[in-house]
Amino acid sequence: MIPYFPRRHRLVAATCLTALLAFGGMPEPASAQAPDDAFIAGYAAAVLQREFGLAASKVTVSGGVVQVDAATLQSSAGPRLRTALSEIPGVTDVRVREASVPATAAPGLAPAAPAAAGRPDGAPPPATAVTQDEGGQVLPRSNLFEPLMADPRWPRFSAAYRYFTDDPDVEHAGAVSFGETFSLYRNSLFGGRWEIGFQAAVFSIFDLNSDSLDLINADYWVGIPISYRIGDFSVLGRVYHQSSHLGDEFLLREGIDQSRRINLSYEAVEALASYDIGEEFRVYGGFSYLFDQEPSDLKPWGTQAGVEYESSETFAGGHLRPIAAADLKFREESDWDMDLSLRAGVQLESTFLNPRRIRLLAEYYNGSNPNGQFYSRKLEYIGFGVNVQLD
Numbered sequence: 001m002i003p004y005f006p007r008r009h010r011l012v013a014a015t016c017l018t019a020l021l022a023f024g025g026m027p028e029p030a031s032a033q034a035p036d037d038a039f040i041a042g043y044a045a046a047v048l049q050r051e052f053g054l055a056a057s058k059v060t061v062s063g064g065v066v067q068v069d070a071a072t073l074q075s076s077a078g079p080r081l082r083t084a085l086s087e088i089p090g091v092t093d094v095r096v097r098e099a100s101v102p103a104t105a106a107p108g109l110a111p112a113a114p115a116a117a118g119r120p121d122g123a124p125p126p127a128t129a130v131t132q133d134e135g136g137q138v139l140p141r142s143n144l145f146e147p148l149m150a151d152p153r154w155p156r157f158s159a160a161y162r163y164f165t166d167d168p169d170v171e172h173a174g175a176v177s178f179g180e181t182f183s184l185y186r187n188s189l190f191g192g193r194w195e196i197g198f199q200a201a202v203f204s205i206f207d208l209n210s211d212s213l214d215l216i217n218a219d220y221w222v223g224i225p226i227s228y229r230i231g232d233f234s235v236l237g238r239v240y241h242q243s244s245h246l247g248d249e250f251l252l253r254e255g256i257d258q259s260r261r262i263n264l265s266y267e268a269v270e271a272l273a274s275y276d277i278g279e280e281f282r283v284y285g286g287f288s289y290l291f292d293q294e295p296s297d298l299k300p301w302g303t304q305a306g307v308e309y310e311s312s313e314t315f316a317g318g319h320l321r322p323i324a325a326a327d328l329k330f331r332e333e334s335d336w337d338m339d340l341s342l343r344a345g346v347q348l349e350s351t352f353l354n355p356r357r358i359r360l361l362a363e364y365y366n367g368s369n370p371n372g373q374f375y376s377r378k379l380e381y382i383g384f385g386v387n388v389q390l391d
Contacts, residue, residue, distance in 0.1 A: 035090035037061040037127035043088050044068070045129035052081060052142060054131065062126035064092035078279045079312045079321065080357075083349050086318065098231060136187040143183050144195050144229040145236040145274065147389060148284065149308050149359075150325035150343040152370045155179030155201035155221065160363060160385020161208070167379060169250075170216055174206040175383070180390050181225065192230030199223040199240065205371050207250070215247030217371040232276035236286075241267050244372025264372045266293035272304070282308040299332040314349065321347040323359065331368060333375070339367025345384075357389040 035043075041061040048054040048068065057070040066085055082094040148154045157180065162173045179201020186195035203219040223240025243265040251261070272286035283306070290300040306327040314321045324344035330336045345361035362384045369379040 035088075037063070037124070040064065040066065040088055040090050041127040041129040044085050044091075045131050047084055047088070048081075049131045050141065051084065052077060057131050059129045060126050061128075064090050066091055066094045068094070068096045070096070070098060079310065079314070080349060083314060083318050083321075087350070136185060138185055140183045140186045140195070143181050143197065143227065144186070144193055145225070145227040145234045145272070146282070147181065148272075148306060148325075148327060149323065149387075150306060150327035150341045151304075152327075152341055152365065153201075153203065153219075153221070155181055155199045155223075157388040157390075158385055160361075160383050162363065162365075162381040162383035162385075165380045165382075167377070170205070170207045170209070172208040173216070173381070173383075174208050174213065175204070175385065176206070177201055177203045179203075179221065189228065190230070192228055194226070194228045197225050197227070199225055199238070203371070210249070212249060214249035214253075216250050217244060217246060217373045219244045219372045234274045236272045236274075237270070239267065239269050241265075242372065244375075246373050262373055262375075263294055264298075264375060266290045266298065279312045280309055282310075284308075301332040303330045304328065310347070319348060319350055321349055323347050323361075329367070334368045337367065339365075339370070341365050341367075359387040359389070361385060361387060 038061075041059045044059045044061070044066055045057070048057045048059065048070065054070045057068060060067040060069075066088075068081065068085070078096045081096050085091060085094045147156060156177060158175070158177045160175045162175050164170050164173055179199070181197055181199045183195050183197045186193055188194075199222065201221045203221065205216045205218075207214045207216055219242055221240060221242045223238045225236050225238035227234065227236045229235075244262075246261060268288050268290045270286060270288040272284055274282060274284035276282050285305040286303070288302040288304070290298060290302075293300065304327070306325065308325040309323060311322040322344075323346065325342070327341040329339040329341075331339070342364040343361045345359060348358040348360070362382075364382050366380045367378070369375055369377040371379075
């Protein structure tokens with residue numbers, strides 16, 4: 001026979017059980033205990049190697065405080081690295097610095113030191129994990145040369161709305177690009193790292209005022225970059241091809257003289273150098289030269305410079321990081337007039353997103369039209385959009 005408890009008795013029993021749970025009347029499950037330093041060290045070492053591509057690093061953890069020594073850490077990666085490691089259960093603080101890792105250090109989690117090796121205050125000795133440079137890497141997950149945030153023609157996944165202030169054909173434009181930089185092989189060289197990769201992208205412009213969202217222009221871009229990084233200094237050299245095509249809907253519009261269509265196509269070589277200033281700023285510059293170009297009278301030389309800012313502080317629980325960038329280009333074809341591109345916004349960050357980066361950006365551009373078929377025109381626009389970086 002099942003005993004019956006009056007409603008009042010059941011309420012009293014539930015209240016007592018809640019009190020026991022709240023004041024420790026029942027033992028806390030082992031899974032709820034804070035992770036120990038050895039667990040944190042191993043977890044952090046895996047994050048460094050898999051998500052940030054740091055092949056040579058040392059992690060020391062004491063009382064939940066993580067100290068990272070990385071041999072090839074660029075300063076700009078420090079804030080993002082701290083954010084990622086801070087989300088590991090049991091971590092109370094993260095300190096990151098660029099420092100060499102002894103080649104004699106054995107990779108993996110170091111054996112726990114005997115109790116006698118603890119500190120005089122009785123605290124346990126720190127836990128240590130080491131990752132070593134394993135030589136050549138095939139398809140590493142990151143790139144040595146960071147993408148240029150404000151360059152309108154850097155391969156990336158993006159979508160943006162742009163208001164063209166004085167273009168004769170388009171006022172409200174949708175800009176979509178599909179592209180990325182993939183590292184194919186990486187190895188050590190002269191105390192740093194070098195790599196060869198592959199870049200490809202499509203840059204498209206659509207007329208949002210038209211009934212069928214007409215495609216106006218599409219630029220197809222493919223390149224082979226070779227990069228090198230040592231500390232905060234990095235360089236990139238690449239050979240690339242670009243060809244540009246007008247959209248069919250645009251060509252069918254009344255008043256479009258198809259005989260004046262330009263079959264823009266060229267190859268180019270480009271060299272860029274970049275330097276990280278502390279954890280928040282980056283400056284870069286370089287030059288480019290076109291060859292095998294059509295039209296054949298397209299002038300070949302161009303230069304580029306820029307500055308980027310990535311805040312070391314985050315907001316909204318560590319998920320929003322302020323960013324801003326300016327990119328300046330000067331082309332012989334446009335009599336060395338400046339092409340100015342400005343972008344500012346926030347970068348979304350979390351352990352779930354690493355190593356991907358999603359950026360919400362406001363945009364401003366004023367200069368020669370970067371959309372290939374209209375390169376001889378001037379263009380000014382304001383807009384906003386989202387960029388996705390996979391590495």
